[in-house]
Amino acid sequence: MTPASSSRMRRSFVLVASGSLVAALAACGGDGGGGSSEGETLVIGYSAGISGGSAEYGLNVQNGLQMAIDELNAEGVEIGGKNYTLKLESLDDQYQPSTTGTNAQRLVQKEGAKIVFVPHAGGIKAAQELNTTRDKFLLGAYSSDPEILASKNELTVMIPPSFTSYIDPFIDKVATKGTGSLGLLTTSSEFGQEWTKAATASWKEAGGKVLDNNNIDYGSVSDFAGPVSKTLAGKPDVILVGGPSQPTALIIEEARKQGYDGAFMIIDQAKFEELEEFTDPKNLNDSVGIAPLTEFDGTEDFITRYKEKFKSDKPVNADIALNYQSLPVFVEAMKSAGTVDDPQAIRDAMPEAVGNVDDKFKVAFAPDRISDSGHFVSDGLKAAYRNDKGKYESFPIDQPKD
Amino acid sequence: MTLFIQQLINGLALGGIYCLAAIGLTLVFGVLGFPNLAHGALFMVGGYVTYTLLVDVGLPYVVAIVCAALILAVIGVVFERLIFHPLRHAPHTHHMIATVGVMFFLISLVQEIWGTGFLRMESPFDGRMTVAGAQISTQRIIIVITAMVVLIALTLFLKRSVHGQSIEAIEQDRTGAALVGINANVVSMMTFAVSFALVAISAGLVAPIQLLSPGMGESLSLIVFAIIILGGLGSLPGAIIGGFFIAMAEVMASTYISVGAGQAAVFIVLMAVLAIKPTGIFGTVVQR
Numbered sequence: 015m016t017p018a019s020s021s022r023m024r025r026s027f028v029l030v031a032s033g034s035l036v037a038a039l040a041a042c043g044g045d046g047g048g049g050s051s052e053g054e055t056l057v058i059g060y061s062a063g064i065s066g067g068s069a070e071y072g073l074n075v076q077n078g079l080q081m082a083i084d085e086l087n088a089e090g091v092e093i094g095g096k097n098y099t100l101k102l103e104s105l106d107d108q109y110q111p112s113t114t115g116t117n118a119q120r121l122v123q124k125e126g127a128k129i130v131f132v133p134h135a136g137g138i139k140a141a142q143e144l145n146t147t148r149d150k151f152l153l154g155a156y157s158s159d160p161e162i163l164a165s166k167n168e169l170t171v172m173i174p175p176s177f178t179s180y181i182d183p184f185i186d187k188v189a190t191k192g193t194g195s196l197g198l199l200t201t202s203s204e205f206g207q208e209w210t211k212a213a214t215a216s217w218k219e220a221g222g223k224v225l226d227n228n229n230i231d232y233g234s235v236s237d238f239a240g241p242v243s244k245t246l247a248g249k250p251d252v253i254l255v256g257g258p259s260q261p262t263a264l265i266i267e268e269a270r271k272q273g274y275d276g277a278f279m280i281i282d283q284a285k286f287e288e289l290e291e292f293t294d295p296k297n298l299n300d301s302v303g304i305a306p307l308t309e310f311d312g313t314e315d316f317i318t319r320y321k322e323k324f325k326s327d328k329p330v331n332a333d334i335a336l337n338y339q340s341l342p343v344f345v346e347a348m349k350s351a352g353t354v355d356d357p358q359a360i361r362d363a364m365p366e367a368v369g370n371v372d373d374k375f376k377v378a379f380a381p382d383r384i385s386d387s388g389h390f391v392s393d394g395l396k397a398a399y400r401n402d403k404g405k406y407e408s409f410p411i412d413q414p415k416d
Numbered sequence: 417m418t419l420f421i422q423q424l425i426n427g428l429a430l431g432g433i434y435c436l437a438a439i440g441l442t443l444v445f446g447v448l449g450f451p452n453l454a455h456g457a458l459f460m461v462g463g464y465v466t467y468t469l470l471v472d473v474g475l476p477y478v479v480a481i482v483c484a485a486l487i488l489a490v491i492g493v494v495f496e497r498l499i500f501h502p503l504r505h506a507p508h509t510h511h512m513i514a515t516v517g518v519m520f521f522l523i524s525l526v527q528e529i530w531g532t533g534f535l536r537m538e539s540p541f542d543g544r545m546t547v548a549g550a551q552i553s554t555q556r557i558i559i560v561i562t563a564m565v566v567l568i569a570l571t572l573f574l575k576r577s578v579h580g581q582s583i584e585a586i587e588q589d590r591t592g593a594a595l596v597g598i599n600a601n602v603v604s605m606m607t608f609a610v611s612f613a614l615v616a617i618s619a620g621l622v623a624p625i626q627l628l629s630p631g632m633g634e635s636l637s638l639i640v641f642a643i644i645i646l647g648g649l650g651s652l653p654g655a656i657i658g659g660f661f662i663a664m665a666e667v668m669a670s671t672y673i674s675v676g677a678g679q680a681a682v683f684i685v686l687m688a689v690l691a692i693k694p695t696g697i698f699g700t701v702v703q704r
Contacts, residue, residue, distance in 0.1 A: 069532035
């Protein structure tokens, strides 16, 4: 065989191999739809980071939505006299807002979704640029950043409580009540910066002193000891920490090991139940954060069902529960509006629909109304202080009337 | 003063990690003449393999690190044979593209095997010691000591053993080395083995103070490239000095200026050095 023909052969082999790979991939993408063949398929879109570094959060939210969809399908979904099968269509955006925008358009134009869930502030803002233009869609926004409502986008529904509701109650709870010094050590994401800014303002207003901002990228810093030492050198009485739960746990542990015995205020991105898995829970004593799901009545059943369904032994947190209980509201709204393809009508039917959701979908601080600006509101919201004996003392949080 | 000592030791520990990772990268560059862009991904794989040996297999920590280094060394040889050897007559851009492919492959592989979430690896050296009022974790002391030991062992290997000397010979003059009968194939495989083993050791050391995640190599990758450029591409002493220098600059700038400045310091130092000496501190190798 001449060298030329051998290289041609190799080239054609590569071509065939890559061609069949593409075909295989296309086949994988195509066969997701095999469900019950009852009625038409109604696609619910979802765009989040579901692969890569911090995929766990994206997958938690996705599982919450999927669980609600499966349960709704099991009992049958009838809208405007027609039967539908709900289907969650997920696309990966790696938390890149620009990709969220592309994904949202793809979900709407190609998959025919009229409702798209996005669980990160940057992506939500990108989707808000698109959802009231030509291809309208209703945005299920899962982020506690109050900016989401400030944009006055009429097709956005903000699912979790705004983080601003937590700040003053948190400051009240830590021993110094705002009169000491506050160390800043949250993650440097846009969300972390917003939290820091709001907490700084409230702390100063309460008469306390705010130390240097030591926000770091929780995902990329190789060793937390340096930033922690620097924060502790300012002799803080309280430290504001938080980002993804797992690195947050390490930072708290590092601070405790370096001899810090003050309180932590933990931003709502980190969850106590996950923090406990990654560090000796004793390190978390004397901290205030959002309440673990187990602090709410009647959540055991949901937690057991979730763990069984997804064969998971990871902690079941509020991200899962809140998305699980929000999806049926959207479906009820479609029923009330009698339409599956008019986002504005679905949004307008929300206030009525919130009350129609079956109780079995309500896990913890389930929305009992929706504000005019599109924010789910609930009376049962709680946060928790973990005392020096490692017990959670939960306390109610008032939500602003916005 | 306490803060300074605290940060000095943090800086030394970070420098040790950077050094071990950078030496592996600079060795491959010196011998084969192309940057291995998958180095960060290999760092991550090293961390996960150590984790599995420690947690799932139940080996003692030090044994787990040594075994992980051996496993990575074997992977290094396999990669050399499967990917880089067939490319030996191709232009160097092809090698670089291949390393990018390796990087994506490894990240996906790790996600497939260990999942996308964070993993925590506990070190048996969990204690603390007080040095002049500063609280130092034993793990960081271990990192500094191990880095020193490995660096000395590596220097002895390169300067005293026949295999090591053949690596150096190829680095200095490929044709000359071939003329005196050094087998370039063996040296290539050995270089990959040593490089991958070193990066596994650094990952095993850093894993207990960090979290394991599929993305953990990305930020390291960038810094390690800065280090070997600073030290001079292909230079061993350059990687060592560069590693400690960059780590100190990062830690001290984030302590005394601001945390953001720490991340910028790495590249400011790099630019300053390159402005004065464009080949890096010990730079002699010219890219072919």
